[in-house]
Structure formats: C-alpha cells, structure tokens
Amino acid sequence: MAFVTCIAPVNIAVIKYWGKRNEELILPLNDSISCTLSTEQMCARTTVVASTRYNENKFWLNGKEENSNSPRLINCIKDIKEKAEKVESEASKLNVHICSENNFPTAAGLASSAAGYAALIAGLASLYGVKGDISAIARKGSGSACRSVLGGWVRWHKGELADGSDSIATEIAPASHWPEMRILILVVNDARKKHSSTSGMKQSVKTSAFLKYRVEKIVPERTDQMVKAIKTKDFETFAKLTMQDSNQFHSTCLDTYPPIHYMNDTSHAICDLVHAYNNIKGCNKVAYTFDAGPNACLYMLEQDVPEFFTLIMNVFPSDLDSVEYVKGMPLKVSVLSEQLKELADNYRHNTGALKYIIHTCVGDGPQVLREPHEHLLDKDGFPC
Numbered sequence: 001m002a003f004v005t006c007i008a009p010v011n012i013a014v015i016k017y018w019g020k021r022n023e024e025l026i027l028p029l030n031d032s033i034s035c036t037l038s039t040e041q042m043c044a045r046t047t048v049v050a051s052t053r054y055n056e057n058k059f060w061l062n063g064k065e066e067n068s069n070s071p072r073l074i075n076c077i078k079d080i081k082e083k084a085e086k087v088e089s090e091a092s093k094l095n096v097h098i099c100s101e102n103n104f105p106t107a108a109g110l111a112s113s114a115a116g117y118a119a120l121i122a123g124l125a126s127l128y129g130v131k132g133d134i135s136a137i138a139r140k141g142s143g144s145a146c147r148s149v150l151g152g153w154v155r156w157h158k159g160e161l162a163d164g165s166d167s168i169a170t171e172i173a174p175a176s177h178w179p180e181m182r183i184l185i186l187v188v189n190d191a192r193k194k195h196s197s198t199s200g201m202k203q204s205v206k207t208s209a210f211l212k213y214r215v216e217k218i219v220p221e222r223t224d225q226m227v228k229a230i231k232t233k234d235f236e237t238f239a240k241l242t243m244q245d246s247n248q249f250h251s252t253c254l255d256t257y258p259p260i261h262y263m264n265d266t267s268h269a270i271c272d273l274v275h276a277y278n279n280i281k282g283c284n285k286v287a288y289t290f291d292a293g294p295n296a297c298l299y300m301l302e303q304d305v306p307e308f309f310t311l312i313m314n315v316f317p318s319d320l321d322s323v324e325y326v327k328g329m330p331l332k333v334s335v336l337s338e339q340l341k342e343l344a345d346n347y348r349h350n351t352g353a354l355k356y357i358i359h360t361c362v363g364d365g366p367q368v369l370r371e372p373h374e375h376l377l378d379k380d381g382f383p384c
C-alpha cells in the first residue's frame with residue numbers, strides 16, 4: 001500500500017467568485033482572483049491510500065467519518081482515476097481511504113473546504129502519478145478549491161467551454177513576487193450558523209439582478225485592473241479594488257431575495273476603522289475583504305503591520321493572554337500618535353468582540369510530505 005500525505009493552503013479572494021453557470025461541473029459566472037496564504041499558519045492535511053483490501057472508499061474529516069458518497073467527492077475521485085488510467089497507474093482500479101484535517105478551527109469558517117479539496121486532489125494526483133493541471137478537478141470539489149492548488153496570486157478563469165475544461169486556475173505571480181505582503185485575519189466572535197456559500201450563491205443567481213450586472217459589467221474590467229495592480233505591486237489600487245469587490249459581493253448578498261447577511265456589526269466596524277485609518281494616513285495602507293462569514297481578512301504591507309496591529313489591539317482589547325489571542329507570525333506593537341489614540345478611543349469595543357487574530361503571509365501551493373510520521377492513517381489505512 002502506498003501512502004501519500006499532502007498539505008494545501010487556504011486562499012482568500014480579492015475578486016470574488018459568486019454564482020455558477022453550471023452547478024454540477026461547478027462552473028462560475030465570472031473570473032476570480034485570490035492570494036494563497038502560507039501553509040505555515042493555516043493548512044489542510046490529507047493522507048490518501050489505495051488498496052485491493054478496501055471494498056469501498058472511506059473518508060474521515062477532522063476525526064469524524066463522513067459520507068464518502070457525496071457527488072462532489074465521487075466526481076473528484078472519478079476524474080483523477082480517469083487521468084490515472086491514461087498514465088496506466090495500477091492504483092486507478094482500487095478504492096481509497098482518505099483522512100483530512102485542518103490545523104485551524106473549521107468553526108472559524110475560513111475557506112476550509114478549499115484547502116481540504118486542494119490537499120485531497122494534490123494527494124490523489126501524487127498517489128496515481130497524475131501530471132499537469134489539477135485545478136479543474138479540485139474545482140469539482142469546491143469552486144474556490146481550484147485556486148488553492150497554486151501558490152502566490154491566482155486567477156480562476158471562468159472558461160467558455162460547456163464541459164468546463166477551460167475553467168482552470170493559473171498563476172498571476174508567485175508567492176515571492178510581493179514578499180512584503182502580510183495578512184491579518186480577525187476572527188470575529190460569532191458562532192451563529194450562516195448560509196453555506198453553495199446555497200447562498202444559488203439563491204443570488206436566481207433572484208439578484210445586481211449579480212447579473214456585476215458579472216457582465218463590473219468584474220471583467222476590475223479583473224484586468226487587479227491583475228495589473230498585482231503585477232506592478234501597486235498597493236493603493238490593489239487595496240481599493242479589493243475593498244470595492246468585497247463590498248460589491250456583500251451588496252449582491254443583500255440584493256438576494258430573501259437577503260443574505262454574512263457580515264455583522266463587528267465586521268462593519270472593522271470596515272469603518274480601516275477607512276478612517278487610511279484617511280488619516282492619506283492613502284490606502286490597509287484593505288479588508290470578507291467572505292461568506294463575519295471574519296475580516298486584512299491585507300497590508302510588512303512596514304505597516306506594527307502600527308495597524310497596535311490600533312487593532314486598542315480597538316479590540318482581549319482578556320486572553322497574547323499566545324491565545326495572536327497566532328501565526330510574530331507581531332510587534334508600536335507607539336500610536338495622538339490622532340490614532342483618539343481614533344482607537346472612538347472605535348473601542350468591549351473585550352470579546354474578536355476571538356483571535358492570525359498573522360500570515362503569501363505562500364506556495366500544496367506540498368507532499370515524505371516523512372512516515374506525517375501520515376494521518378495507520379498501516380491498515382485507518383485514522384491514527
């Protein structure tokens with residue numbers, strides 16, 4: 001039995017995917033662009049093994065056995081096996097055991113399915129010797145997962161073909177292109193169950209006239225501008241487009257009938273704070289973006305992290321110790337000017353508004369782990 005263990009990153013979109021033109025093949029209505037986050041801080045890890053001894057596929061996620069007959073999982077395994085047959089991999093005839101886990105709480109709602117499917121597909125591709133593009137297969141697990149099979153800055157092309165074969169992800173620039181870029185994720189304390197992205201976007205496609213306008217009139221030009229801003233490392237434009245696109249995505253959710261609310265009061269307060277801060281600085285130093293949940297993902301350059309982080313710590317105080325409250329890359333505090341102290345006073349929240357903060361950077365795509373102790377399945381193919 002051959003075991004393969006793979007880790008894959010989370011990605012955060014700066015031009016959002018929202019709406020499908022084909023539900024089964026998971027084909028989007030518009031192109032989207034994302035940044036792949038470092039696996040050092042957040043990643044999904046998956047071990048896969050194929051054996052003649054297994055009479056069915058089995059799948060465990062975060063320690064719990066899940067339904068291995070979900071259409072999305074079946075589609076992904078089928079596609080990988082079809083590609084494997086072309087390279088005459090013997091394993092393509094066998095059933096698989098899959099075990100996956102995230103090193104960050106799934107409850108935080110942080111793109112866990114994207115990282116999970118990317119790790120699974122990268123693991124299966126390695127097990128079966130499949131080469132070439134795997135984004136079109138990961139896409140069938142979860143749309144945004146196709147962007148997590150690559151590192152750096154990634155564009156998911158909506159494609160034109162009916163079979164979806166041209167709806168793939170490509171690299172705009174590698175992780176090393178903009179090494180100063182940093183990401184702060186503010187995990188907002190909100191345990192309420194929200195609409196899944198899948199059902200939310202389906203409802204938007206059905207009912208929102210604004211989504212149609214966004215897809216046809218806004219995203220094509222904005223995507224070109226975003227590619228240019230990333231390639232030329234123009235943070236001012238990158239930040240403006242990122243915030244505008246996040247706001248437009250959430251406006252589309254509000255235009256959906258019945259409306260969908262993913263952001264809460266804390267999320268809106270973070271937006272206001274970022275604009276007030278940028279205003280004081282006279283240019284865009286920080287950009288926010290929100291996915292299908294209340295958590296903020298903030299992009300900024302390394303040189304600006306200490307000041308903005310200090311501001312955040314003043315606005316969102318915590319009674320937790322710093323090890324629990326601040327995770328990821330080390331963070332330094334700085335001295336705030338009188339003007340920023342006043343800003344913090346005006347925006348101050350009670351303790352507990354944020355659960356915790358993650359500090360991370362741009363990272364590479366999936367990686368195969370070679371050490372046997374890194375596998376999540378034991379020698380018989382069951383969770384360790």
Ligand code: DP6
Pocket residue numbers: 012013015016017018026032113141142143144145197198199291292
């Ligand atoms: C708001 O990829 O989770 O994060 O394709 O139905 O699995 P499915 O949806 P999913 O949607 C992600 C939506 C988003 C925006 C984005 O990541 O582009």
